[in-house]
Amino acid sequence: MSSLATTAGAVTTLADMVPRHDRVLPVDEALASLFPAAGLQRGHVIGCSGSAATSLALAVVARAATAGAWVAAVGMPTLGVEAAAEAGVPLARLVLVDIDESQPAASWAERVGAAADGFEIILTRPPHGAERMLRKVQQRLQARGVVLVAVSDAANDVASRQGRLACDVELATFTVEWLGIGTGHGGLVGRRVSVTSNGRRSPRPLRAELWLPGPEGRPGRVG
Amino acid sequence: MWCADWPVVAAHVPLDEPAAVFHANRVIARTPAAAAAGVNAGDRRRMAQRACPTLAVLDHDPHRDGREFEPVVRAVAEMAPRVEVVEPGWLCLAARGPSRYFGGDAALADRMIDVVLDITGVGAAVGVGIAEGRAASCIAARRAARTAAGTMVVAAGEARGFLEPLPVAWLRLLGEATPELVDLFARLGLRSFGALAHLDAGDVLSRFGPEGLHAHRIASAADERPSAAVDPPPEWWCEHVFPEPIEQLETVVFIAKRLADELVARLAAEGRVCTRLVVAVETEHGERSERVWYRDHGLAAMAMVERVRWQLEGWAAQPGGLSGGVALLRFVPDEVRSDDGVQPGLWGGRSRADADAARAVIRLSGIAGDHAVRVPSWSGGRLPGERYRLVPAASADLESPDDRLDRGEGPWPGALSTPSPATVHTEAVPAELFGQGGEPISVSGRGEVSEPPTELVLGSVRHRVAAWAGPWPVEQRWWLPGESRRIARLQVVTEQGAAYLIGIEHQRWSVLARYD
Numbered sequence: 061m062s063s064l065a066t067t068a069g070a071v072t073t074l075a076d077m078v079p080r081h082d083r084v085l086p087v088d089e090a091l092a093s094l095f096p097a098a099g100l101q102r103g104h105v106i107g108c109s110g111s112a113a114t115s116l117a118l119a120v121v122a123r124a125a126t127a128g129a130w131v132a133a134v135g136m137p138t139l140g141v142e143a144a145a146e147a148g149v150p151l152a153r154l155v156l157v158d159i160d161e162s163q164p165a166a167s168w169a170e171r172v173g174a175a176a177d178g179f180e181i182i183l184t185r186p187p188h189g190a191e192r193m194l195r196k197v198q199q200r201l202q203a204r205g206v207v208l209v210a211v212s213d214a215a216n217d218v219a220s221r222q223g224r225l226a227c228d229v230e231l232a233t234f235t236v237e238w239l240g241i242g243t244g245h246g247g248l249v250g251r252r253v254s255v256t257s258n259g260r261r262s263p264r265p266l267r268a269e270l271w272l273p274g275p276e277g278r279p280g281r282v283g
Numbered sequence: 284m285w286c287a288d289w290p291v292v293a294a295h296v297p298l299d300e301p302a303a304v305f306h307a308n309r310v311i312a313r314t315p316a317a318a319a320a321g322v323n324a325g326d327r328r329r330m331a332q333r334a335c336p337t338l339a340v341l342d343h344d345p346h347r348d349g350r351e352f353e354p355v356v357r358a359v360a361e362m363a364p365r366v367e368v369v370e371p372g373w374l375c376l377a378a379r380g381p382s383r384y385f386g387g388d389a390a391l392a393d394r395m396i397d398v399v400l401d402i403t404g405v406g407a408a409v410g411v412g413i414a415e416g417r418a419a420s421c422i423a424a425r426r427a428a429r430t431a432a433g434t435m436v437v438a439a440g441e442a443r444g445f446l447e448p449l450p451v452a453w454l455r456l457l458g459e460a461t462p463e464l465v466d467l468f469a470r471l472g473l474r475s476f477g478a479l480a481h482l483d484a485g486d487v488l489s490r491f492g493p494e495g496l497h498a499h500r501i502a503s504a505a506d507e508r509p510s511a512a513v514d515p516p517p518e519w520w521c522e523h524v525f526p527e528p529i530e531q532l533e534t535v536v537f538i539a540k541r542l543a544d545e546l547v548a549r550l551a552a553e554g555r556v557c558t559r560l561v562v563a564v565e566t567e568h569g570e571r572s573e574r575v576w577y578r579d580h581g582l583a584a585m586a587m588v589e590r591v592r593w594q595l596e597g598w599a600a601q602p603g604g605l606s607g608g609v610a611l612l613r614f615v616p617d618e619v620r621s622d623d624g625v626q627p628g629l630w631g632g633r634s635r636a637d638a639d640a641a642r643a644v645i646r647l648s649g650i651a652g653d654h655a656v657r658v659p660s661w662s663g664g665r666l667p668g669e670r671y672r673l674v675p676a677a678s679a680d681l682e683s684p685d686d687r688l689d690r691g692e693g694p695w696p697g698a699l700s701t702p703s704p705a706t707v708h709t710e711a712v713p714a715e716l717f718g719q720g721g722e723p724i725s726v727s728g729r730g731e732v733s734e735p736p737t738e739l740v741l742g743s744v745r746h747r748v749a750a751w752a753g754p755w756p757v758e759q760r761w762w763l764p765g766e767s768r769r770i771a772r773l774q775v776v777t778e779q780g781a782a783y784l785i786g787i788e789h790q791r792w793s794v795l796a797r798y799d
Contacts, residue, residue, distance in 0.1 A: 111780045114705035114799045130640035132647075140796065141659040141671040142703035151659050152684040153640070155676050157647055158655040167651070174650055178643020180636060213799075235780025241750045244735055248702060248752070248774050248782055248798060277701045 085124035085180065085207055090281035094231060094257040094266050100124060102205035105225055109212045110233030112253045115147065115272045117211045119279040121181050122148035129180035134171050135159040136185050146277055165189030173197045176206045185211045186225055194225050230258045239275060250275040252282055284359065284395060285424035287408035288312035289372025293351035294341050298406040301335045306343035307689055308663045315408065327691070346596065346678050348372065353597020356574065358398045367559065367575035375420070375577065378413050388413045392434035409433055415442040418501040421457055422449065442504035447477035458579055460498050464491065476502040521546045521614040528567035528608025533649045535609050536592055540645050543587035544638070546614050556581030559618035562591055565611040572598045575617060583682055585641060587614065641681050648677040660687040665698045665757045666770070667707045667784065667796045697757050699772070704784055704796030712794040714785050715740040726771040726787050730756045739775055739783070741794065746777035
């Protein structure tokens with residue numbers, strides 16, 4: 061399975077000739093086991109939650125972006141650009157789109173819709189009320205074959221102002237340990253995260269232990 | 284005509300005060316006062332500030348450069364029919380006709396200097412050079428800009444002699460050859476234009492390829508126009524007549540993008556690129572603005588759109604300029620040549636995904652405003668929030684982003700090592716940090732915490748601290764009294780596994796970033 065995912069990354073140019081719907085976007089092989097299709101199925105909504113949600117979302121899109129897909133980060137003005145680069149997202153294909161704070165849900169839907177016309181991947185932190193708007197844009201996402209990756213805050217934070225979307229694949233993260241940091245010495249070096257994937261179409265949860273990132277700075281699989 | 288350090292002139296800073304425009308943390312233009320203090324183009328920000336502590340730091344803004352150059356172009360265009368803008372601060376025109384009218388090359392040059400200085404104000408280093416061939420006249424103009432008179436005329440037939448002793452490095456400055464080729468020439472001992480011109484053109488072509496031949500033609504003052512250039516047939520014209528005159532710039536730019544895409548695609552189908560483009564705009568009241576834009580290795584669609592924007596913004600800002608809505612927009616490719624692959628190839632800029640994304644960016648900028656659609660640009664720094672700046676995507680070159688993303692060399696001492704936080708707060712998020720006995724934690728002047736932290740309070744939620752590291756003090760801009768900052772940073776991991784970067788400034792803690 062892992063060799064399949066590697067090849068998928070290398071042949072995107074040829075894949076451009078195949079109708080969009082027949083395709084999945086490639087995903088890093090360390091993450092492939094979390095997805096029933098071993099990649100990001102076009103038109104799907106993928107949710108990331110938990111204490112490493114943003115890092116996981118970046119790792120999820122990195123391979124496809126490297127292969128040529130553009131990434132729009134809608135409503136994520138606080139996205140760490142440097143962390144995106146370290147996760148492997150080429151900054152040349154990353155565009156950040158703000159939403160209008162006075163009418164978050166409506167402007168979110170409008171901008172996600174417009175981004176769907178030109179971007180193959182949309183990263184987003186859905187604002188409160190976005191769940192009611194999703195239906196409006198979902199048709200567009202599916203027609204265009206866009207993958208929407210929604211990041212929601214860690215559960216114990218200010219969850220009230222966030223929207224929760226109905227996802228095709230839900231990835232929940234749980235930080236197992238941080239490497240390199242002690243009490244008063246060292247510094248953050250790497251993080252071991254356990255990820256659980258629940259899919260509408262997968263009968264039971266899929267699990268993986270990941271480095272987000274590993275001691276060498278890149279996301280990877282533990283063991 | 285060449286105006287040295289145009290970006291600072293466009294920024295309207297007094298030229299007798301030290302100021303410099305920075306892009307990607309390097310000086311791209313500076314005022315004469317800054318130059319006198321030892322600030323050079325290409326210097327890193329810290330070096331420049333060490334050379335001149337009172338230096339005013341300005342951001343690079345290509346739109347401002349283009350907009351502010353428009354009045355100069357208009358003034359010069361009243362003297363000569365075909366004025367072509369290479370880049371803001373640099374324009375070319377055919378001198379033969381106008382110089383006959385004004386009574387000789389020298390008279391024309393003097394008059395142009397007066398006209399330009401009228402607009403830019405005295406003190407700008409403006410040079411006018413007249414010579415046979417584009418390259419020779421450009422070099423003459425740049426050298427003239429450094430002289431008191433500001434003009435240099437190379438008489439007919441003497442261009443080759445003028446170029447002969449000059450170093451080939453000029454090719455790079457003029458954007459006519461890549462740094463690699465210039466280096467190669469230098470390594471082979473071809474240090475001057477004269478040495479290069481003495482070679483046989485055929486040998487040059489077989490050894491250095493078309494780019495080398497182009498350089499050879501320049502060196503032999505034979506660069507009237509590239510050999511591969513042809514006069515484009517009129518069916519390559521692209522125009523759009525607006526049924527209703529349009530007053531919003533964004534709408535016109537949107538149409539311009541479509542026209543540009545169409546034109547570029549049509550040319551690309553024949554393996555050609557447009558090197559010189561005439562952009563004509565007419566308003567409902569019959570006013571007309573026509574500009575010639577030149578780029579030696581071809582204008583990509585985004586580059587065309589960028590120039591339409593400069594032209595319109597400059598026109599609108601002009602007193603007595605644009606008085607009504609735009610009724611017609613026309614692109615006339617004035618010079619096209621075969622695409623020799625200097626442009627970014629398949630991966631660099633022309634995949635369908637790139638074109639789609641560029642179009643969506645224009646559209647999003649129209650809906651949400653330029654400032655809501657942004658791309659990262661490296662600026663360097665020690666705090667996570669300042670290492671990348673976000674700049675409007677509408678004015679960034681999405682096809683060749685290297686300028687914007689190049690991180691230069693050298694580390695930033697005091698910046699935190701990887702991993703970088705995935706969430707970087709742009710506004711301060713207040714936090715509180717307590718020790719065992721409930722005492723607030725402080726950091727001493729020697730960079731030590733008062734006691735080990737045990738509790739982090741964010742909003743109303745209390746988190747037990749499981750691990751922590753630091754503090755790492757950082758002093759920012761201590762040389763500027765109003766802007767100096769002193770922050771001590773601490774990494775904190777809570778019992779739930781959430782990691783934060785917090786900082787203390789003026790005895791107050793705040794969350795700088797989160798490793799989520």
